[in-house]
Amino acid sequence: xxxxxxxxxxxxxxxxxxxxxxxxxxSSVSVYLFWYVQYPNxxxxxxxxxxxxxxxxxxxxxxxxxxxxxxxSFHLRKPSVHISxxxxxxxxxxERKNTGFQKLVFGTxxxxxxxx
Amino acid sequence: xxxxSQHPSRVIxxxxxxxxxxxxxxxxxxxxxxxxxxxxxxxxxxxxxxxEGSKATYEQGVEKDKFLINHASLTLSTLTVTSAxxxxxxxYICSALRGGLAGLEQYFGPGxxxxxx
Numbered sequence: 001x002x003x004x005x006x007x008x009x010x011x012x013x014x015x016x017x018x019x020x021x022x023x024x025x026x027s028s029v030s031v032y033l034f035w036y037v038q039y040p041n042x043x044x045x046x047x048x049x050x051x052x053x054x055x056x057x058x059x060x061x062x063x064x065x066x067x068x069x070x071x072x073s074f075h076l077r078k079p080s081v082h083i084s085x086x087x088x089x090x091x092x093x094x095e096r097k098n099t100g101f102q103k104l105v106f107g108t109x110x111x112x113x114x115x116x
Numbered sequence: 117x118x119x120x121s122q123h124p125s126r127v128i129x130x131x132x133x134x135x136x137x138x139x140x141x142x143x144x145x146x147x148x149x150x151x152x153x154x155x156x157x158x159x160x161x162x163x164x165x166x167x168e169g170s171k172a173t174y175e176q177g178v179e180k181d182k183f184l185i186n187h188a189s190l191t192l193s194t195l196t197v198t199s200a201x202x203x204x205x206x207x208y209i210c211s212a213l214r215g216g217l218a219g220l221e222q223y224f225g226p227g228x229x230x231x232x233x
Contacts, residue, residue, distance in 0.1 A: 009157065036224075043120060043209070043224035044160075090159070104222065106159040 002027040002093045006107035013114055015083055021076040021110045023065075023091030030096040033074040034104070035065055038088040047089070050074065061085075086114045118144050120212050122225035129200055130233055137195045137228045139210030145190035146212035150222070151183070154207040166193040200232040 094102035172185035
């Protein structure tokens, strides 16, 4: 079974400052890793994912995450945040399989609060 | 991107009554949908997997007779909370699986806030 830990329930940051949202996972098998974002009153949206290959993955809006197998981490970073990045961010993991649906296991979420 | 809707967004009901929540994939067909439950300050917990034309698969500890799931078409799954009690108050979120490598293209609805009084 897999588990995900997001230690920070809330991260306040000023606009244009860098930010890192931490995610650690536990699994006895190989995994896929995801970051989802939830804006107020909206559903979860896939921000980025790691499947294989380069351990650094990027989103279209400037976020990036790096898969670190030795530290079992998948931290999310952005060098300069905007007010519009204020949202809830969820890290998730699923077991790596060739076929069939892999269940998503979510962390508890981190609320990013960007202020002027 | 793909859109998944949920209705209603909020519902308040009295203890002992039943409540139905709808989940629709608006611009794609989904043979598989999922129902999650989210408590405050906690992660999304998968309740069940809804498969079009067949019975839902429930996660361990989820009462199938209490949380009835019907996947009547390729665009609609419903969750009915039967004989609701205050402890059933929660945020219910659905998602729909769209093509691609299985399990990697889930699109989520905005959620339904259920309050049982």
